[in-house]
Amino acid sequence: MRQLGDLLKKVIELNRNEIPYSPPKRVIEAAKKGLINSNRYLKTSELNELRRMLSIYSKVEEKSIFVGSGAEVLIAQALHLFSGKGKVVIVDPTFFMIMHVAECLEKLGKKILKIKLFEPCFSLPVEPLIEESKDASLVVIDNPNNPSGRILLDRGLVDEICESISGILLIDEGYYEFSHFTVADMVKNHLNLAVTRTMSKAFGLAGLKLGYMIAGETVLDVFSHLDLPLRPSKPSVYAAIESLKDARYIEKNVRLIEEERERVRKEANKIGVKVYPSCTNFLLIRTDVPYAARKLKEQGIKVFDLSNQLSHEFIRVSIGLKEENDAFLSALRKIIH
Amino acid sequence: MKTIGFIVNPIAGMGGAVGLKGTDGNIYVEALKLGAKSVAPEKAKQFLSNIKSEGELFILAAPGGMGENIVKNFGIEYSVVGSLGSEATSAEDTKRIVKEMLNNDVDLLVFVGGDGTARDIYDVIGLKKPVIGVPSGVKMFSSVFAVNARAAAEVVDAFVKGNVDIEEKEVLDINEEAFRRSKLDVKLYGYLKVPTVKELVQLGKEPTRASESQRENQRSIAKYVVENMDKDTLYLLGPGTTTRTIADELKVKKTLLGVDAVHDGKLVDEDLNERGIMKLLEKFVKAKIIVSPIGGQGFIFGRGNQEFSPKVIRSVGKKNVVIVATRGKVSKLRCLRVDTGDVEVDDMLKGYIKVITNYNEETIMKVV
Numbered sequence: 178m179r180q181l182g183d184l185l186k187k188v189i190e191l192n193r194n195e196i197p198y199s200p201p202k203r204v205i206e207a208a209k210k211g212l213i214n215s216n217r218y219l220k221t222s223e224l225n226e227l228r229r230m231l232s233i234y235s236k237v238e239e240k241s242i243f244v245g246s247g248a249e250v251l252i253a254q255a256l257h258l259f260s261g262k263g264k265v266v267i268v269d270p271t272f273f274m275i276m277h278v279a280e281c282l283e284k285l286g287k288k289i290l291k292i293k294l295f296e297p298c299f300s301l302p303v304e305p306l307i308e309e310s311k312d313a314s315l316v317v318i319d320n321p322n323n324p325s326g327r328i329l330l331d332r333g334l335v336d337e338i339c340e341s342i343s344g345i346l347l348i349d350e351g352y353y354e355f356s357h358f359t360v361a362d363m364v365k366n367h368l369n370l371a372v373t374r375t376m377s378k379a380f381g382l383a384g385l386k387l388g389y390m391i392a393g394e395t396v397l398d399v400f401s402h403l404d405l406p407l408r409p410s411k412p413s414v415y416a417a418i419e420s421l422k423d424a425r426y427i428e429k430n431v432r433l434i435e436e437e438r439e440r441v442r443k444e445a446n447k448i449g450v451k452v453y454p455s456c457t458n459f460l461l462i463r464t465d466v467p468y469a470a471r472k473l474k475e476q477g478i479k480v481f482d483l484s485n486q487l488s489h490e491f492i493r494v495s496i497g498l499k500e501e502n503d504a505f506l507s508a509l510r511k512i513i514h
Numbered sequence: 515m516k517t518i519g520f521i522v523n524p525i526a527g528m529g530g531a532v533g534l535k536g537t538d539g540n541i542y543v544e545a546l547k548l549g550a551k552s553v554a555p556e557k558a559k560q561f562l563s564n565i566k567s568e569g570e571l572f573i574l575a576a577p578g579g580m581g582e583n584i585v586k587n588f589g590i591e592y593s594v595v596g597s598l599g600s601e602a603t604s605a606e607d608t609k610r611i612v613k614e615m616l617n618n619d620v621d622l623l624v625f626v627g628g629d630g631t632a633r634d635i636y637d638v639i640g641l642k643k644p645v646i647g648v649p650s651g652v653k654m655f656s657s658v659f660a661v662n663a664r665a666a667a668e669v670v671d672a673f674v675k676g677n678v679d680i681e682e683k684e685v686l687d688i689n690e691e692a693f694r695r696s697k698l699d700v701k702l703y704g705y706l707k708v709p710t711v712k713e714l715v716q717l718g719k720e721p722t723r724a725s726e727s728q729r730e731n732q733r734s735i736a737k738y739v740v741e742n743m744d745k746d747t748l749y750l751l752g753p754g755t756t757t758r759t760i761a762d763e764l765k766v767k768k769t770l771l772g773v774d775a776v777h778d779g780k781l782v783d784e785d786l787n788e789r790g791i792m793k794l795l796e797k798f799v800k801a802k803i804i805v806s807p808i809g810g811q812g813f814i815f816g817r818g819n820q821e822f823s824p825k826v827i828r829s830v831g832k833k834n835v836v837i838v839a840t841r842g843k844v845s846k847l848r849c850l851r852v853d854t855g856d857v858e859v860d861d862m863l864k865g866y867i868k869v870i871t872n873y874n875e876e877t878i879m880k881v882v
Contacts, residue, residue, distance in 0.1 A: 269845075269877060283874040290868075291877040296848040305866045305878045467665040468711055488846045489711075 188474075189504055191495040192481040194323075194459050196381040196434065200416065201426050207419035208385070211412035219411045227414050228389075230421040235374070237391050241364050243400050244414075245407040248351055248375035248388030252317070253278045254407065255371060255390075258399050259345045261314030264288040268301065270486040272323040272349060279317070299325035299453070299461075307337060314344040321356045324483060324493040326455030328358055335360045339367035345396055347371045352457040354379030354431050361391040368393035378458060379427050380420055385413040434458045438496045444506050448513055459495045466490055466512055476508035516674050519620035520558075520585060520592075521576040521611060521635075523627035526651045527553040541690075555584055557650040557663050558626045562588045564667030567674040574618055576611045608634040616642060622673050622709065624666065629653045629688055636685045636704045644680055644707040646670070653690070655817075657683035657810055658706045669709055678709035681728050682755050684808060686818060702753050702771045702808060702818035731840045732756050734873040736763040739804065739838060748798035749776045750791060750830075752805035752819045756838050760804065773821045788823045795829050802834040803827070807843060807850060814881070815863065816853030824856030832862055837869045844871055850881040 199205075224244060232239040245251045256265065256278045267279050269291035279289050290309055295302055299322065310316050316338060320330045330348065338346050350372050353359050361372045371392035377383035387409050390400065400407075409417075420427070442460060445452045451463040459481075466472065469492050470482030483491035494505060528550040562585065565571075573592035575581035585592045595618055596611035612635055615623060622644050625631050628651010635645060647659035648666040660666035672678050682705040689699035736759040743749065751757045751774045761768030764779055772785040775794055783790060795801055803826075808818040814837055815822055827835070837850070852863045868876045 280872075280875070283872060287874065289875045291871070291875070293844070293877055293879050295880055302866060302878065302880065309878070467661050468668065471711075486845060 188477055188479055189497065189501045190479045191497050191501060191505055192479045192493075193383075194378065194457070194481075194493075194495045195383045196378060196430055196458065197496075197498040197501065198381055198430055198433070200381050200420065203422075204382075204416050204420045208412040208416035211410070211415035215411050217411070219408055219414055223411070223414055223418075224408060227418050227421075230418055231389055234421055234424060235359075235361055235391060237361055237364065241391050241393070241397070243390045243392065243397060243404075243407075244409060245388050245390065245403075246409040246413070247386035248349065248373045248377070248390075249274050250386075250407060251373050251388050251390050252347065252349060254400070254403065255345070255347050255373075255396075256282060256315065256317065259315040259347075259396075260287045261344060263312050263314035263344060264290050264309075266290045266292065266306070266309050266313045266316040268318055268322065268329065269293045270299075270322075270324055270483070271317075272319045272351070273486065275317050275319060275349070276486070294322065294325060294329075299327060301329040303334065307334075307341065310338045310342045310346075313342060315347060316342060316344070317347045317349070319349040319351065320358075320360075321352050321455075321457050323351070323457065324459070324461050324481070324486065324491075326453055326457045326459060326461050328356060328456060330360070332360055332363065335363055335370070336367075339363075339370050342369065345369050345371060347373065347396075349373045351375045352378060354427060355435065355458055356456040358456075364391055364393045368395040371396040376417055376420070379431050380417075381430060382413070382416060382420065385409075385416055387413045387417050434496050437499060437502055441494075441496060441502050441506065445509060448506070448510050450509065450513065459493050462492050462494060462509075464490045464492065464509075464513065469512065472512040473505070473508050476511060478505050478508045480505070516571050516621045517574055517619060518571050518670060519574045519595075519612070519615035519618075519623040520581045521608060521615070521623070521625045522554050522558045522580050522584065523608060523625070523631040523650070524552055524554050524579045526627035526631055527557075554626045554650040555579070557648050558584045560663035561624070561626065561648045561666050562590065564664045565590065565670060566667070567671045570674045571670070574615050574620055576607075576615075580607065580611065605630070605634045609638050612638045622646065622670065624648065624670060626650045629656050629686060630690075632656045632658050632685045632706070633687060633703050636706055639706070641682070641705065641707050644673070644709050646673075646708055653688050655686040655688055655700060656703075658685060658708050669711055672711040673709050677712050679712055679727070680707050680709050682706070683708040684754075684818070686808075699820075700817045701820070704771065705755065728840050728842055729759075731842070731872060732759040733763070735838050735840070735870055736760040738870060738873040738875075739836065740764055743779075744800065744802075745778060746800060747777070748782065748794060748801040750774075750786075750794075750801065750803045750822070750826075751776060752803065752822065754806040754808065756806040756840060757804055760838070771818075773819070786821060788821055788826060791821060791826050792829070795826070800834075801830050802836055803830050804836045804838060806838050807847065810846070812847040812850045814850050814852060816851075816855065822854075824854045824859040827854060827859050827863070832867075835863070835867075837867060839869050839871060841871050844869060844877050844879065847879070850879050852881055 228242045322329050364370050373390050376387040442452045453461040468489050481493040528545045568590045574595050575585045575592050577594050582594045596614040626648040646669050648663050649659040685703045687701040687703035692699040740763045753771050758768045766781040769785040774784045775782040805814050852860045864881050871877045
């Protein structure tokens, strides 16, 4: 085991936008309790308890919440369920999983329209988005956007799309706790709006895969049939309930990450790379060094390689512990100079 | 062990600092008079000093100042091929030596130079062997160059390890005379096979599109375009490898560097100039243009496809312009550009436009 530990220590992983802090002890104990009882399926009452807590946390009605085994699963399901006869509209670049599933749908005969975010700031071309949404079956936008780290949609735009679209608008708010911006409450007025959130980021529960969707009736009617197959595991639900009982640790996680993020941003700027502003737990960086991700990996730092989505001098780095971030910065200095 | 051909155009780039915008033909004599310094040997040194796989490659160097004099200081195994002409180095030297390198079975050719050097090499090598350029010219509009000398060394290291993808990339012909008068007259000259370092294969939950080759992507685009072609419509296929794949799908011949016309799946005319196109437009009521962005800057009109003149574009109309581009190309472009020479036509084309990027897939981009 020690050997494995040494092996794992060698590489610093800043490529998956995880939180570097372990969950509180009480949350781990709750997960253990779920594990001890894992000869039994999750009870509906247990799932309802989590929905109740999530409704308090999200300030939306309980009936608007659908819980699943990871936000990714919910997004992928929505893409399959709502792609319908019209086209699916996404932005480019976007959360790679949205891109990946959308591209797979092409092979099933679905039409995909990508709207390229406009550099240098990765801003959203609003006019074509509204126009193309009209006859779309589904529009999927990550807000904040991954990898650019910026907010793309405001409330006015969400209103406008929901009112003109014939299908569904799905917004992924995976980084809501860092962006402090949400449109989840708007599901009250828009039956065709869905917002996905995750407990993998700010809650620090990535390994438990727990996501939820806050949605209007049109969306939930379809999803309700999937309640059983998409249910999360018992340890995940127990841990999630416990974490929501006292969410102050999440605020602390967010504060620490935000401080580190701004420190890394300033330091990286000094090195002479272009760092984009971010309201997430990661930074988009343009290095002008070809194959930057590969070179950082040679230095023992794994970052997300954006060769496919942008070009090979772009990387996305997650904010880790101070010493991990320092190791990243010194590796970055090395590959640049 | 891979054999790498190495050729330096020692006068490439000399016209830059002295404001001559190039050294095509005999201009370098004038550049010398103006006190121009040789820049290519320095770039060549930077390239060689960044090579990490020196134990796994063998260099076939051009003689004297075109390679040998530089390579000999780097402790890399090498031998010399070819001979120099009596005068200063010329395009003829480059062509003759590259031919000899081909006869000596090089696996990859590395050249240090600019667009002119790329053209000379293309004349001899065509698509026979892969080529990578170390940028050292004044004009480097072609897509065959690495970002810089260090990046070129990385490509060579990856090539030696078999860790590259090979793509056909454009060699552009820039009229140097016009360039000196601040006019950009760019023609598509041909294609070279260029290695690029394979994308990092991401582990775990990160899927990539690395497995999908540019060729597959082009074939999917072609299939989609052909399936959606309208009847009774004239299609004008612009130059490029993606448009060539559309012709392949239609099973018609394509002029790689020119414009061909297709109607109801049959070739109507080939290698058309502006006049030829206008004549066809009089005959056919409905017409569409299919183009692909050329070069790294994203030009859809005005670079390498001047056959589509402002008159032609105006006659066909913006809504009948079909743009095709691979996902790889689109991801690296910030926007699309136009430079038809007619401000009104440029303005008409500006704004958002759809690009076909795969079967069943379109991407909206901005034309600026």
